[in-house]
Amino acid sequence: MGNKATTLDQQIVLLRNRGVIITNEEKAKECLLDIGYYRLCSYLFPFEKTYPKYNNRTHEVVEGTQLRDAVALYYFDFDLRIILIRYITRIEVAIRTYITYSLSNKYEYSPTWFVDPLVMTSSYIKNFDEVYDSIKAKSVIKRHHKKYINDRYAPAWKTLEFMTFGNVEQLYINLKNPADKLDICRYFGINQTAIFENYLNTVRILRNACAHGSVLFDIRLPMSIKNGPAGRLAHINGNNLCGALRVVEFFLERISINRLGDMRMEISDALNKLYGCNPNLELIVNEAAGVLQYKK
Numbered sequence: 001m002g003n004k005a006t007t008l009d010q011q012i013v014l015l016r017n018r019g020v021i022i023t024n025e026e027k028a029k030e031c032l033l034d035i036g037y038y039r040l041c042s043y044l045f046p047f048e049k050t051y052p053k054y055n056n057r058t059h060e061v062v063e064g065t066q067l068r069d070a071v072a073l074y075y076f077d078f079d080l081r082i083i084l085i086r087y088i089t090r091i092e093v094a095i096r097t098y099i100t101y102s103l104s105n106k107y108e109y110s111p112t113w114f115v116d117p118l119v120m121t122s123s124y125i126k127n128f129d130e131v132y133d134s135i136k137a138k139s140v141i142k143r144h145h146k147k148y149i150n151d152r153y154a155p156a157w158k159t160l161e162f163m164t165f166g167n168v169e170q171l172y173i174n175l176k177n178p179a180d181k182l183d184i185c186r187y188f189g190i191n192q193t194a195i196f197e198n199y200l201n202t203v204r205i206l207r208n209a210c211a212h213g214s215v216l217f218d219i220r221l222p223m224s225i226k227n228g229p230a231g232r233l234a235h236i237n238g239n240n241l242c243g244a245l246r247v248v249e250f251f252l253e254r255i256s257i258n259r260l261g262d263m264r265m266e267i268s269d270a271l272n273k274l275y276g277c278n279p280n281l282e283l284i285v286n287e288a289a290g291v292l293q294y295k296k
Contacts, residue, residue: 011032012025015028015044015067018058018060018061019060019062020061021064022067023068028067031067035071039074041059043070043073043074043215044059044061046073046287046288047061047062047065047069047070047284048061049061052288066278068277068278069277069278069281069284072274072277072281073217073284073285075274076270077215077216079273080216080217080270081216083263083266083267084216084263085210087252087262087263088203088206088207088248090255090256091203091251091255092207094251094255095168095188096160096163098188099168099171099172099184100156100160100161102180102183103119103156103180104155104156104157106180107119111155111156112151112153112155112156113156114128114153114159114160114171115128115153118176119176119177119180120171120176121174121175121176123174124170124171124174131167132153132159135159140154140158140161141154141158141162165204165207166204166208169197172184172200173197181193189229189250190229191229192228195226195229198228199225199228199250199251202225202244202247203248203251205221205222206219206244216241217285217288217289218241219241219244219289220239220240221239221240222239223239224243225238225239225246225247229250240290241288241290242292245267245292248263249264264294267292267294268294271285271292271294
């Protein structure tokens with residue numbers, strides 16, 4: 001499309017010139033207005049002859065590619081995003097809760113242990129005001145400071161409640177005492193802090209991808225998932241959706257076996273719905289995401 005805006009009719013011509021089969025122009029225009037040309041092309045990418053290469057792309061698709069297949073893939077991704085954000089939120093809350101509970105009781109003399117130099121690294125403490133600035137307008141925090149006017153920070157059980165998952169991840173990384181880190185990661189069934197940090201990173205990236213509407217089925221994590229209790233990950237699954245889902249499953253199994261079963265069933269239903277549109281889409285998904293073993 002270059003740097004010039006195009007009409008729906010021009011977009012349809014462009015798609016057809018790339019080999020995309022469009023059998024219903026009115027429905028295609030409806031989808032293009034609903035989804036957007038640029039976003040929809042992200043779901044045509046796996047059908048391109050040069051996939052998965054980004055360089056020197058011609059955007060030509062393999063013979064037989066239909067626009068409705070890309071649309072079905074988009075709606076599968078949409079369903080998957082809604083499913084995952086629900087269960088990742090459960091993981092996020094559980095991790096935040098245990099960190100708050102365990103360290104607040106261990107350091108009961110220091111309600112604001114997150115800025116205590118005996119507990120946290122100096123660099124974390126130095127930059128914490130930036131984190132606090134983002135949460136101090138929350139009503140709970142405002143009420144605390146109105147009541148306790150001499151407190152610079154609200155206690156941990158209030159402050160951590162409003163920290164982002166990324167903030168909590170950084171807090172864990174910057175704990176000074178290795179015993180504190182080990183207590184937390186062992187509670188979740190992991191014996192190495194490096195693996196726990198890697199899993200936290202994986203969940204955070206997947207959570208942010210869901211929250212910001214990124215393509216999920218074709219996600220590529222910036223760092224490979226470490227081998228650990230989430231299972232021996234084959235190299236091909238080290239940084240794709242299949243690997244990321246195994247980390248999510250690992251945490252859910254520790255938190256609630258019932259919720260793990262619910263998530264698996266919901267993903268299975270979404271996959272069956274997708275493959276019902278075109279059974280050949282299973283090959284597309286498995287090539288991009290790794291083999292997703294949820295289908296009934």
